[in-house]
Amino acid sequence: MTPSHARPPLIVFDLDGTLLDTHTDLVESLNHTIAALGLDPVSYDDLTHLVGHGARVMIERACRLRGHPLESDALPALVERFVAHYAGNMPGRTEPYPGLVAAMDRLKSARYRLAVCTNKMESLALGLLEKLDLVRYFDAITGGDSFTVRKPDARHLTGTIERAGGDITRSVMIGDSINDIAVARNAGVPSIAVPFGYSDVPVSNLDPDMIITHYDELTPELVERLLREYAVKVAV
Ligand SMILES: O=C(O)COP(=O)(O)O
Numbered sequence: 001m002t003p004s005h006a007r008p009p010l011i012v013f014d015l016d017g018t019l020l021d022t023h024t025d026l027v028e029s030l031n032h033t034i035a036a037l038g039l040d041p042v043s044y045d046d047l048t049h050l051v052g053h054g055a056r057v058m059i060e061r062a063c064r065l066r067g068h069p070l071e072s073d074a075l076p077a078l079v080e081r082f083v084a085h086y087a088g089n090m091p092g093r094t095e096p097y098p099g100l101v102a103a104m105d106r107l108k109s110a111r112y113r114l115a116v117c118t119n120k121m122e123s124l125a126l127g128l129l130e131k132l133d134l135v136r137y138f139d140a141i142t143g144g145d146s147f148t149v150r151k152p153d154a155r156h157l158t159g160t161i162e163r164a165g166g167d168i169t170r171s172v173m174i175g176d177s178i179n180d181i182a183v184a185r186n187a188g189v190p191s192i193a194v195p196f197g198y199s200d201v202p203v204s205n206l207d208p209d210m211i212i213t214h215y216d217e218l219t220p221e222l223v224e225r226l227l228r229e230y231a232v233k234v235a236v
């Protein structure tokens with residue numbers, strides 16, 4: 001049997017703000033949604049406080065921000081309006097962050113598995129990655145509605161690792177915001193934070209195990225170093 005330290009690792013990516021720069025399309029679809037209530041548009045700066053828990057929470061928070069707290073029975077129609085607009089425009093102006101595709105090619109060449117663990121609805125994540133021809137990179141793609149729980153609950157990440165056929169002791173989570181770093185900590189998996197996404201605080205405040213500022217840094221050597229350092233950290 002291959003010793004566990006020689007097994008190629010699994011890299012689990014968050015989607016919005018980590019794999020893909022989705023902000024223009026999220027803001028547009030959100031503003032289209034709240035315009036139905038006559039509310040003023042939100043901005044990119046607002047998005048960092050709104051995104052991260054899926055479309056429902058994003059819409060609720062945007063309405064509250066605009067001084068219009070929602071009755072719970074108003075939400076389903078607004079979520080439907082958001083999903084129709086967002087899915088209808090995909091891929092819109094969404095693109096992978098610089099260096100991502102080259103980094104994924106590099107990791108795949110080293111026999112790594114890759115997966116996505118996002119709080120976006122699974123169907124929207126899958127549709128978007130399909131439009132960008134990126135689905136083929138991933139052994140599993142799970143969303144905020146794939147399980148009965150979602151990030152930061154550890155079971156969203158452990159369930160993703162299981163679906164991807166990964167080994168939890170050889171897995172790493174990469175994300176842009178608190179839910180990603182928290183889900184990794186809750187699952188006992190090392191985390192890498194990226195500073196170019198939608199965190200409303202500097203990512204160093206989230207206490208990730210590592211920060212990378214560009215995907216050029218994401219190499220097998222870096223991942224092996226992180227796994228080694230994390231194993232030492234949890235052993236003491
Ligand atoms: O859609 C959201 O609210 C968050 O999505 P993410 O988990 O991919 O950042």
Ligand SMILES: [Mg+2]
Pocket residue numbers: 014015016017018052175176177197198
């Ligand atoms: Mg994110």
